[in-house]
Amino acid sequence: MLGRVNHIAIAVPDLAAAAATYRDVLGARVSQAQALPEHGVTVVFVELANTKVELLEPLGPTSPITAFLAKNPSGGMHHICYEVEDIASARDALKAAGARVLGTGEPSVGAHGKPVLFLHPKDFNGTLIELEQA
Secondary structure, three states, X not given: OEEEEEEEEEEOOOHHXXXXXXXXXXXXXXXXXXXXXXXXXXXEEEEOOOOEEEEEEEOOOOOHHHHHHHHOOOOEEEEEEEEEOOHHHHHHHHHHOOOOEOOXXXXXXXXXXXXXXXXXXXXXXXXXXXXXXX
């Protein structure tokens, strides 16, 4: 079911500072910031040869990242995103196996313009999982 790792997401309290660290200290290629109001975040992607790192900053006080940063003020790993060939069939198979899909259970459009779903971290060893249709 799972394809390659699409990205690893890190919640940060200051997106500009985090992007500068990756760009200026680590020498990475960093995308422009992109606001995603439907997900409550602003993101940048650090482009690597084999995957991406997504830096997330809350977009407003109701962002899920706001609550994450309240518990982890310095930031930290938020989720890992795996690619799947068919997100609807992956969702159905996971639900049949007892996994919980967050939200309505219907895919939404993610930062790459593709359908995404999130899976409950308690079902996956404490890790929030994002699935993105390849």
